[in-house]
Amino acid sequence: MKTLTSQQLDGAYSGWACYMRRALDIATNVFNTSPNPRVGCVIVKGNEIVGEGWHLGPGQNHAEIEALDRSGGKAKSAIAFVTMEPCSHIGRTGPCSKALIEAGVESVVIASVDPDERVCGQGIVDLEDAGINVFHLSSFDGLARDINPGYFKRHKSRMPFVRLKLAMSIDGRTGLANGKSKWITSSEARSDAQKYRARSNAIITGINTVLEDDPALTLRIDDLKLNKSQLENNRIAFLKRPLRVIVDSKKRTPDTSKIINSEGGVKIFTNEMEYKGDEFPQNVELVQTASAQGRVDLRTMLESLSANFGCDEVLVEAGPTLSTSFIKEDLVDELVLYIAPKILGSDARPLTEITGLMEMNECLQFSVKEFDNVGADIKVVLTIN
Numbered sequence: 001m002k003t004l005t006s007q008q009l010d011g012a013y014s015g016w017a018c019y020m021r022r023a024l025d026i027a028t029n030v031f032n033t034s035p036n037p038r039v040g041c042v043i044v045k046g047n048e049i050v051g052e053g054w055h056l057g058p059g060q061n062h063a064e065i066e067a068l069d070r071s072g073g074k075a076k077s078a079i080a081f082v083t084m085e086p087c088s089h090i091g092r093t094g095p096c097s098k099a100l101i102e103a104g105v106e107s108v109v110i111a112s113v114d115p116d117e118r119v120c121g122q123g124i125v126d127l128e129d130a131g132i133n134v135f136h137l138s139s140f141d142g143l144a145r146d147i148n149p150g151y152f153k154r155h156k157s158r159m160p161f162v163r164l165k166l167a168m169s170i171d172g173r174t175g176l177a178n179g180k181s182k183w184i185t186s187s188e189a190r191s192d193a194q195k196y197r198a199r200s201n202a203i204i205t206g207i208n209t210v211l212e213d214d215p216a217l218t219l220r221i222d223d224l225k226l227n228k229s230q231l232e233n234n235r236i237a238f239l240k241r242p243l244r245v246i247v248d249s250k251k252r253t254p255d256t257s258k259i260i261n262s263e264g265g266v267k268i269f270t271n272e273m274e275y276k277g278d279e280f281p282q283n284v285e286l287v288q289t290a291s292a293q294g295r296v297d298l299r300t301m302l303e304s305l306s307a308n309f310g311c312d313e314v315l316v317e318a319g320p321t322l323s324t325s326f327i328k329e330d331l332v333d334e335l336v337l338y339i340a341p342k343i344l345g346s347d348a349r350p351l352t353e354i355t356g357l358m359e360m361n362e363c364l365q366f367s368v369k370e371f372d373n374v375g376a377d378i379k380v381v382l383t384i385n
Contacts, residue, residue, distance in 0.1 A: 001124050006139035019044050019081040020111055020140050023063075026054045027083045027147055029233045031198035032240075033057045034312045037084055037114075037148040041067040043105070045078035057236035062087065064096040068103050076104035083144045085114040088123040097126040107133040111144035115155035149333065150201075150312030159299075160201070160306045162331050164316045164323060165193060166351060167338040173348035174320065179212060181349070188375025189338045194223045196336060198234070200242045201311035202267075205259075206322035207248040216258040217244045217317065243267055243309060247322055249295045251286070260284055267309070269301045298329055324353040327364065332384060335366065339378040 009017050019042050027040030033055050041063035043051040051074070053066020061069070064086055068075050086096035086108065100108060108127050113136070114120055124134050145152050150161035167185045168174050175181030183190065197203060197219045205217060219241050226234070241264040246253055251272035253259075259266060266284040271291045280286075289304060290297040305311040316326055326332050357363055370381035 001128065001134045001136055003136045003138050006137075009137070009139075015044075015047060016081070016109060016137065017139075019049070019079075020083075020109065020137055022049070022052070023081045023083050024111065024140065024143055024147065026052060027063070029054050029230070030056055030237055031195065031234055032201070032237045032313075034150070034201050035310045036062075037151040039063040040083045042081045043067045043071050043075050043078050044081065045074055050074040050078060054233075056233065057240075060236060062096050065099055068099060071103075075100075077106045079107045079109060080105050081109045083111045083140075083147065085110050085112065085119060085121070086123045086127070087114065087116075087119050088126050095123075095126075097123040100127065101130040101132065105132060107135065109135045109137060111137055111140035115152050117155070148312075150314075153333070154306050154312050158306055159302050160311045161313045161333050162302065162316060162326065163196060163200070163313065163334045163336060164326055164332045165196060165336045165338075166323060167193075167340065168351045169340050169342040169344040169348070171343045171345070171348075172351050173344035174351055175349040176344055177347040177349070179349070181213070184340045184342065184344075185338045185377050186340070186375030189340075189377045189379065191223045191225055192374050192379065193336075193338070194220055196315050197242060198224060198237070200313045200315040202243040202245050202305055202309070202314040204245040204247065204314055204316045204318065204322075206318045207246060207250075207252050208321060209317075209319045210246055210248070210253055210257055210259060212319070214258050215317075216262040218262050218264060241265075242315075243305075243311070245269065245301075245305070245314070247296050247298070247301070247318075249291070255280055267305075269296045269304075271296060295325075298325060298331055302331065320350055320353045323351075327352065327384070328354065330384070334369070335382040335384070337380045337382065338374065339380065341376060341378075 023040040023042045027038045030038055036058055040054045042049055051067040051071030053063045053070055055063045080100055086100055088095050088097045127134050153161045203217045244259050244266045246268045248268050249271045251270045253268055260280060268286045269289050270286055290300040365385040366382040367385055369383055372379045
């Protein structure tokens with residue numbers, strides 16, 4: 001395999017960056033293909049795109065197969081641009097490396113190597129053994145990983161990618177002193193937040209939020225405001241709604257709560273030993289987990305969500321107590337913060353419960369990954385340094 005940087009993409013490689021950007025763009029036509037990665041493929045012959053495709057979900061054609069089918073037999077001696085190394089094993093579908101070999105492509109250009117131990121370089125070996133040139137565009141590796149952060153993290157550390165979503169006023173408050181918090185942010189911001197739910201395999205909240213706000217935490221597809229093509233692309237993804245997960249150490253979740261009585265699976269992680277099987281509907285499962293000072297051990301819970309429930313990406317939508325725990329235990333990979341141009345007052349509810357900081361060097365430091373206006377609000381995506 002030959003590695004090329006962006007500075008080398010001229011001359012014979014002119015236009016390759018454009019084709020790879022197109023492959024990355026179409027890979028995101030689907031919000032969620034877990035446990036598979038989101039992948040895009042563009043087949044180019046004579047500086048013309050003759051076929052392109054993207055993966056729709058488990059059991060469906062992989063991106064390479066879709067692109068080959070749409071090329072109408074024109075893939076021979078063509079170049080295939082794929083956002084991830086073609087798979088080399090037989091799962092629900094056949095190996096894409098074999099399909100590309102049989103189609104007679106001349107070269108395969110990838111943005112990233114597949115971290116799945118069943119592939120992880122074997123697809124490249126298969127292609128090269130068949131006489132196909134394989135190129136790695138290293139400058140696009142980070143972009144490819146950003147499309148599938150949970151897939152890469154799960155295969156590396158057996159943990160899901162954790163995204164914490166928070167909304168606050170400009171004075172850092174999440175609700176009025178009397179508990180009222182609907183709505184701090186605009187409808188546009190709430191619609192944008194639904195996209196993170198659509199990307200996630202699980203939405204995590206705490207028992208305090210369940211008792212105080214009684215949320216359903218369901219994916220509201222209408223709020224995504226998708227067109228007909230986008231809805232069709234995500235048809236498979238929307239069949240598998242995200243799990244709702246409640247962190248409830250003492251098993252206080254009421255059987256009348258919306259989250260329990262709305263459609264979709266619910267997992268209640270608890271330290272409580274006793275459980276009567278008829279307490280909740282069949283869609284609800286109690287999961288006993290390790291205790292950390294009388295509370296649910298969050299790291300163990302995340303490991304369970306990855307290993308036992310196939311979660312690549314999880315979204316935390318919780319109050320200040322649980323949100324603070326995730327931050328302090330260094331479990332947050334990405335923080336999505338919506339800031340409304342409102343002042344709620346010094347007696348309103350705080351964003352977090354982090355206390356006791358006496359020196360500036362004790363403060364948690366973040367890096368800004370994304371900054372944008374969403375409706376009347378500001379959206380900031382951060383990573384913890």
